[in-house]
Amino acid sequence: MAQDNPDLHVLGLGAQDTLEFANEFxxxxxxxxxxxxxxxxxxxxxxxxxxxxxxxxWILYDDQGTEITSRPGAIDLGAVQAVLxx
Amino acid sequence: MRSPTRRAATAxxxxxxxxxxxxxxxxxxxxxxxxIGSAETEVAAPATTAPVNETVPAPDDSxxxxxxxxxxxxxxxxxxxxxxxxxxxxxxxxxxxxxxxxxxTAAILQLPSVDVVSLATGEMADLxxxxxxxxxxxxxxxxx
Numbered sequence: 001m002a003q004d005n006p007d008l009h010v011l012g013l014g015a016q017d018t019l020e021f022a023n024e025f026x027x028x029x030x031x032x033x034x035x036x037x038x039x040x041x042x043x044x045x046x047x048x049x050x051x052x053x054x055x056x057x058w059i060l061y062d063d064q065g066t067e068i069t070s071r072p073g074a075i076d077l078g079a080v081q082a083v084l085x086x
Numbered sequence: 087m088r089s090p091t092r093r094a095a096t097a098x099x100x101x102x103x104x105x106x107x108x109x110x111x112x113x114x115x116x117x118x119x120x121x122i123g124s125a126e127t128e129v130a131a132p133a134t135t136a137p138v139n140e141t142v143p144a145p146d147d148s149x150x151x152x153x154x155x156x157x158x159x160x161x162x163x164x165x166x167x168x169x170x171x172x173x174x175x176x177x178x179x180x181x182x183x184x185x186x187x188x189x190x191t192a193a194i195l196q197l198p199s200v201d202v203v204s205l206a207t208g209e210m211a212d213l214x215x216x217x218x219x220x221x222x223x224x225x226x227x228x229x230x
Binding site: 007008009010011012013014015016017018019021022023024025026031032036037038039040041042043045046047049050052055056057058059060061062063065075080083084 | 194195196197198200201202203204205206211213216218219220221222223224225226227228229230
């Protein structure tokens with residue numbers, strides 16, 4: 001999706017487990033070569049800041065930094081594309 | 087033998103001479119008096135001249151005041167310099183033109199300022215440094 005939409009910046013914000021697990025997850029999903037920016041938070045600080053209590057979870061912001069929608073579970077590609085087309 | 091007219095003329099002439107001699111004497115006296123007076127006046131003259139000189143310095147003071155006025159005239163020239171300083175303020179207006187650019191910067195998503203590990207480089211960095219302009223999808227994931 002990120003490759004199909006160069007104007008959309010996808011930031012993968014991981015937490016839980018260990019850095020080793022995080023690196024294995026990125027390697028197994030071939031995410032290192034994707035357009036997704038992958039980072040890992042060892043302290044949960046970012047998740048606590050966002051109020052995230054389950055995963056996966058996603059939040060979509062428009063180009064003005066305004067939150068459009070946020071949902072738990074798989075990413076709704078249709079909802080994301082609608083925002084990009086608007 | 088003389089006629090009465092001639093006698094009268096002679097008498098008149100004598101009177102005239104007498105009057106002239108008296109006038110001359112008096113003028114001589116006047117002259118001498120005048121000389122004495124002038125001598126005294128000469129003493130007094132310097133006194134009179136002195137005040138005149140005092141009056142002369144006065145104009146000099148006025149002349150001194152006159153330069154002061156030009157100095158005051160110079161001050162307005164200094165006032166002209168601030169006007170030149172006002173021109174740079176006009177240069178500040180382009181900075182106002184920079185504000186819209188700042189507005190564009192404000193459109194960049196603000197993320198929490200927490201330390202995270204970049205899985206591309208393995209280095210710690212502030213999460214906010216990964217923010218980019220444009221629409222953003224933040225995906226929360228866990229390795230397990």
